[in-house]
Amino acid sequence: MQRLQTTGLELFYAQGYYDTSVDDILKKLELSKGAFYYHFDSKEDFFIQIIQNLLARKIYSTLIEPIEGHDNPITLITKCFDNAMETAVHNEMDYGCILSNFLTEFNGKNEVIMRHLNEIVTVWEVNLITALQKGKFNGYLDRHVDCEASATFLMSSYFGVRTLMTSAAPASKKYRFMSQLRQYFKSIEAKPVNS
Amino acid sequence: MQRLQTTGLELFYAQGYYDTSVDDILKKLELSKGAFYYHFDSKEDFFIQIIQNLLARKIYSTLIEPIEGHDNPITLITKCFDNAMETAVHNEMDYGCILSNFLTEFNGKNEVIMRHLNEIVTVWEVNLITALQKGKFNGYLDRHVDCEASATFLMSSYFGVRTLMTSAAPASKKYRFMSQLRQYFKSIEAKPVNS
């Protein structure tokens, strides 16, 4: 069962949902169709279970959990993005940010799945905002910073760079991105008081 | 012929390439399959012609041409992104950035098409870098700015925010994004000389 979902997510991530047939998955697993439809109502049902069981966890462990804590959110987020992109650089099987890819694929096509995906996006957003607000409260961020806006900007840039990284020269893309991310962070960090 | 390609791009953009059948396009055009395959070798050939004839032009007119000129690139890029996102906000048929969507869809699946798409990305990148360098030369940007890195950062953030905008509250996403884009720009613009 776990094996089913893991393989499913791998294939869906690599080939896309609509371009991965149930037969594809079953062939890789050497399983029969009957077994599959015994466990799942439909391909869509299968995918939704994957979202809830695997995708949500994956996003949490790579993008949310690392930014929790009471340290400087700038440091935490920088490290978090750096790590996430580093695995992408070193993983030849990188097809961009899973979440962003699926958002693109299902947009305007499957409302049910979109709701599940957007839920994960919202969780990420809320956690980012919270981390930033906490950072502001603790004096790491300038007190004029718009945390909601900053979160949107950070999410955008991360989604986008992961898309760009798949094309060519991911390592250099990562380096350039990180340098400008730091530049942005420098502009919202707490200014030293000239007393 | 023009009608064929225009309708094709509309459908490919809205539903994705793999989820749009030749029959879909022909049904909307009230045309026969014979006519289609008289003009095009294959579905892929059809799409590649669309990329070259329509997509490249669309990217040029919305993202490249507006940033050409000798004004402050910060102003130009800000206005350009603002306009591009504004049409997205007001267009109920918005499915994100066409280029970014296709990059996601074809990544790892069709190398030929990927090459064509990446060509467009490169053109955009080169023009962005040029605009920034010119801005640096003309004293609009701080002379320590890494123009390549800045271009990557700008492209990433734009791709990403267009993906996010399709989910919910595009207008508010736009507003938040633009505010932080300005914040970023403020951090790379030429510092006033304290003489």
Place this chain on the structure above:
DNA sequence: CTGTTAACAAACTAAGTGGTCAGTTTTGAA
């Protein structure tokens, strides 16, 4: 009027697609 050709129509093929179902094996408790 004739023959040629560009432009299309429509029926067709072969290979998939998601999904079903009658039947078989495996498991585990009584």
Place this chain on the structure above:
DNA sequence: TTCAAAACTGACCACTTAGTTTGTTAACAG
């Protein structure tokens, strides 16, 4: 040992896919 429920098989169904083939117009040069 029994037997029912759970787990699984693989052939099958209706349908869709990209692409082909054969046939029909319409225009037009000679």
